[in-house]
Amino acid sequence: MSYSKINFTPGPSQLYFTVEDHMKQAFRDGIPSLSHRSKKFESIYAEAVSGLRQLLNLPSEYHIYFTGSATEIWERTVQNLVGETSFHLVNGSFSKRFFEISGQLGKLAMKHEVAAGEGFSHPLEVPPSTELIAVTHNETSTGVSLPLDFIYSFKTKHPDALLVVDAVSSLPYPDFDYSKLDSVFFSVQKGFGLPAGLGVWMVNDRCLAKAEQLVSKGRSIGTYHNLPTLHSHALKNQTPETPNVLGIYLLGQVVSDMLRHSAHKIRKETEYKSFLLYNMLKKHSRLKAFVKDETFQSRTVMVVDSGDLTEKVTKSLLEKGMQPGDGYGSAKKHQLRFANFPTHAKEHFELLVDTLESM
Amino acid sequence: MSYSKINFTPGPSQLYFTVEDHMKQAFRDGIPSLSHRSKKFESIYAEAVSGLRQLLNLPSEYHIYFTGSATEIWERTVQNLVGETSFHLVNGSFSKRFFEISGQLGKLAMKHEVAAGEGFSHPLEVPPSTELIAVTHNETSTGVSLPLDFIYSFKTKHPDALLVVDAVSSLPYPDFDYSKLDSVFFSVQKGFGLPAGLGVWMVNDRCLAKAEQLVSKGRSIGTYHNLPTLHSHALKNQTPETPNVLGIYLLGQVVSDMLRHSAHKIRKETEYKSFLLYNMLKKHSRLKAFVKDETFQSRTVMVVDSGDLTEKVTKSLLEKGMQPGDGYGSAKKHQLRFANFPTHAKEHFELLVDTLESM
Numbered sequence: 001m002s003y004s005k006i007n008f009t010p011g012p013s014q015l016y017f018t019v020e021d022h023m024k025q026a027f028r029d030g031i032p033s034l035s036h037r038s039k040k041f042e043s044i045y046a047e048a049v050s051g052l053r054q055l056l057n058l059p060s061e062y063h064i065y066f067t068g069s070a071t072e073i074w075e076r077t078v079q080n081l082v083g084e085t086s087f088h089l090v091n092g093s094f095s096k097r098f099f100e101i102s103g104q105l106g107k108l109a110m111k112h113e114v115a116a117g118e119g120f121s122h123p124l125e126v127p128p129s130t131e132l133i134a135v136t137h138n139e140t141s142t143g144v145s146l147p148l149d150f151i152y153s154f155k156t157k158h159p160d161a162l163l164v165v166d167a168v169s170s171l172p173y174p175d176f177d178y179s180k181l182d183s184v185f186f187s188v189q190k191g192f193g194l195p196a197g198l199g200v201w202m203v204n205d206r207c208l209a210k211a212e213q214l215v216s217k218g219r220s221i222g223t224y225h226n227l228p229t230l231h232s233h234a235l236k237n238q239t240p241e242t243p244n245v246l247g248i249y250l251l252g253q254v255v256s257d258m259l260r261h262s263a264h265k266i267r268k269e270t271e272y273k274s275f276l277l278y279n280m281l282k283k284h285s286r287l288k289a290f291v292k293d294e295t296f297q298s299r300t301v302m303v304v305d306s307g308d309l310t311e312k313v314t315k316s317l318l319e320k321g322m323q324p325g326d327g328y329g330s331a332k333k334h335q336l337r338f339a340n341f342p343t344h345a346k347e348h349f350e351l352l353v354d355t356l357e358s359m
Numbered sequence: 360m361s362y363s364k365i366n367f368t369p370g371p372s373q374l375y376f377t378v379e380d381h382m383k384q385a386f387r388d389g390i391p392s393l394s395h396r397s398k399k400f401e402s403i404y405a406e407a408v409s410g411l412r413q414l415l416n417l418p419s420e421y422h423i424y425f426t427g428s429a430t431e432i433w434e435r436t437v438q439n440l441v442g443e444t445s446f447h448l449v450n451g452s453f454s455k456r457f458f459e460i461s462g463q464l465g466k467l468a469m470k471h472e473v474a475a476g477e478g479f480s481h482p483l484e485v486p487p488s489t490e491l492i493a494v495t496h497n498e499t500s501t502g503v504s505l506p507l508d509f510i511y512s513f514k515t516k517h518p519d520a521l522l523v524v525d526a527v528s529s530l531p532y533p534d535f536d537y538s539k540l541d542s543v544f545f546s547v548q549k550g551f552g553l554p555a556g557l558g559v560w561m562v563n564d565r566c567l568a569k570a571e572q573l574v575s576k577g578r579s580i581g582t583y584h585n586l587p588t589l590h591s592h593a594l595k596n597q598t599p600e601t602p603n604v605l606g607i608y609l610l611g612q613v614v615s616d617m618l619r620h621s622a623h624k625i626r627k628e629t630e631y632k633s634f635l636l637y638n639m640l641k642k643h644s645r646l647k648a649f650v651k652d653e654t655f656q657s658r659t660v661m662v663v664d665s666g667d668l669t670e671k672v673t674k675s676l677l678e679k680g681m682q683p684g685d686g687y688g689s690a691k692k693h694q695l696r697f698a699n700f701p702t703h704a705k706e707h708f709e710l711l712v713d714t715l716e717s718m
Binding site: 013014034035067071072101187189194222224241245 | 386430555584
C-alpha cells in the first residue's frame with residue numbers, strides 16, 4: 001500500500017506515479033548495489049542522458065552531468081564559469097542564494113534586485129564586464145516565472161557573457177530554445193517527481209571552454225566535479241565519484257515514461273491545470289494570486305495569498321488528503337504554495353480548486 | 360522477489376539484508392517525497408545521527424554531517440582544514456586520489472608513498488609544518504589496512520596537526536578511539552550496505568575551529584557544504600541543501616538494526632569470516648593473499664592473487680550465485696577482491712571459501 005496523500009509542496013513534491021513500481025524493479029534487478037564501474041551502470045547512465053536529450057530537445061553541443069543537488073550546481077557554476085564577475089537577477093530567496101554563493105567564492109557578484117513577487121523588465125542594466133548572467137526561471141519561493149523571450153534577450157545584448165538558467169522548479173515544463181542559453185540546471189525532486197538527492201547540470205561547449213580557460217590561467221575550479229573531469233567521465237557514461245546510482249536509474253525510467261506521454265502533452269496539461277487555479281483565484285473574494293502581473297505568474301509553482309484563511313484552508317485540504325506547501329520563510333502564516341508538476345493529475349487539481357473555491 | 364546474487368564487490372556492495380523492507384516502509388510513510396524542512400525530516404535526521412553516535416561510540420565533541428559522497432568529503436576536508444600544507448600516507452589508488460585533490464586545490468600536498476599491497480611503519484617522517492595528516496585506514500584498491508595504534512601514533516608525535524582518517528571501506532568494523540583522531544569519514548554503500556549517494560563526515564571541535572580560523576584569514580572554504588554552514592544546520596537536524604532524504608532515512612534504519620545486533624557481534628563475525636578466507640589462502644597452492652604481511656591484511660576488503668585462475672574462479676563463483684569484485688585497475692586480470700561487510704553472512708563466506716578452496 002502506498003502513501004495516499006497528494007503532495008502539493010513544491011519540492012520534494014509528489015512522486016511521479018510510476019516511481020514506486022520502478023523502485024521495485026530496481027531491487028529485482030540489483031540496481032541498489034550495482035557497481036558504478038560496471039557495463040550495466042554505463043547503459044543506465046546512457047539511457048538517462050539520451051532520454052533527457054529527447055524530452056528536453058537538447059542540442060548536441062550540450063552535455064549532461066550529475067551532481068548531488070542543484071545547490072551544488074550553484075557552487076560548481078561559479079567555480080567553473082566565473083573568473084572575476086557574475087551578475088544575478090534576484091527576486092526571491094533562491095536567486096538570492098545563487099548571488100550570495102558567488103560572493104562567498106570570492107567573486108565580484110553583482111545583482112539587480114526587485115521585491116518578492118515581482119518579475120523584471122527591460123531596460124535592465126547589466127555591467128558590460130560580467131562573465132556570467134544568472135537567471136532564475138522560476139522562483140520557487142514566490143511563484144514568479146520569467147518569460148523566455150526576456151531571458152533570451154540577454155544573449156542578444158551580451159553575447160560574450162555566459163547565460164545560465166536555474167530551472168529547478170520549472171523543468172520539464174518550459175520549452176527552452178537552448179541555443180539561446182549556455183547552461184540550464186534542475187534537481188529531480190520537483191518537476192520530475194523523484195526522491196531528492198540528484199542534480200542535473202546541462203552545459204554547452206562554451207562552458208567547457210571557459211572552465212579550461214580558467215585552468216590555463218591557474219585558477220582553481222574544484223576537483224572531482226569540475227567541468228573537465230565531469231566531461232571526461234561522461235564521455236564514458238560514468239561519473240567521477242560513486243554517484244546516486246538508484247537516482248540516475250529512476251530518472252531514466254521516469255523520463256522514458258514522460259516521453260511515452262510526450263513533452264507536448266505535459267506542457268498542455270500543465271497550462272490547463274494552472275489555468276484552473278488562477279482562474280478561480282481571479283473570482284475568489286478572499287484567496288488571491290500572490291503574483292499580480294499575469295506575465296510573471298508561474299505555471300509550475302503557484303503562490304496563493306491566503307491571509308487569515310491559511311490555517312483553515314490547510315486543515316480543509318489535509319482532511320481531503322491534500323498536502324499544501326507552506327508559504328516560504330516569513331510568508332508561512334499568510335501564503336500557501338501549490339506545485340503543478342507532471343505527476344499532479346487533472347483530477348487532483350480539480351479537487352484542489354473546488355476545495356479552495358468553497359472556502 | 361529480490362535479486363538473489365550475493366555481491367562481494369567492495370562497493371557498492373551487497374545491500375544490508377533489511378534494506379528492501381525499509382524501502383517498502385519508506386514508500387508507505389511518504390519518505391521519498393518528504394520535505395527536508397519538515398519536523399518529520401528533522402526526526403529522521405536526529406535518529407540517524409544518534410544511532411551512528413551509539414554504534415560507533417562517538418564522543419560528544421564530534422559532529423556528524425552528510426554529503427553526496429566520500430569523494431566530496433576529500434574535497435571538503437582540504438577546503439576546510441588546510442590553509443597551506445597537507446601530508447598524505449599513500450599506498451593505493453584511493454589514498455593517492457586524496458593526495459591529488461589537495462594539490463588540485465592549490466595546497467602544498469606532501470606524501471609518503473609505498474608500493475601497492477604494502478603498509479607503513481615507523482620511523483616515517485612527517486614535515487613538522489603540516490596542518491593535516493591524511494591516513495586511509497583501509498585501501499579499497501589493495502586490501503591493506505593500517506593498525507589503529509600506528510594511526511594514533513601520529514596524534515602523539517604531531518599534536519598540532521589534524522589527523523583525518525578515510526574509513527570508507529572499513530566502518531562499522533574498526534573500534535576507533537575517536538579521541539585520538541580529529542575527523543573520520545565513510546560512504547554508505549560499503550560496510551553499511553546501503554544504496555550509493557551519501558557520504559558521512561565526522562569531525563571534532565578542533566576541525567570546526569580550524570575552518571573558522573581559515574575564514575578569519577580570508578580564505579575560501581566553499582559555500583553550502585563548508586563546516587560552519589553544515590554545523591549550523593546540523594544543530595537544527597537539517598542540511599543546507601535538499602539532501603538524499605531517502606538515503607538518510609535508510610541509514611538510520613540500518614544503523615538501528617545493527618545496534619540491535621550489536622557492534623561487538625559485528626566485529627567478532629567480521630574477524631571470523633576474514634579468518635576463514637585468509638586461513639584457506641595460507642594452505643592453497645595457487646590462490647594467495649595479495650597482502651603478505653598479516654599486520655596489514657584488511658578484515659573488510661580481502662584481495663586474492665588469483666593469477667591465471669582469475670577467469671575460472673569468477674565463472675565458478677557466478678555459477679553458484681556469487682559476484683566477486685574485480686581486481687582494481689590494472690590488477691583486474693590477475694586479482695579478485697572480496698568485501699567482508701556486516702551483511703555478508705557466515706554461510707555466504709563458508710560457501711565462498713569452499714568454492715575457492717576447490718579450485
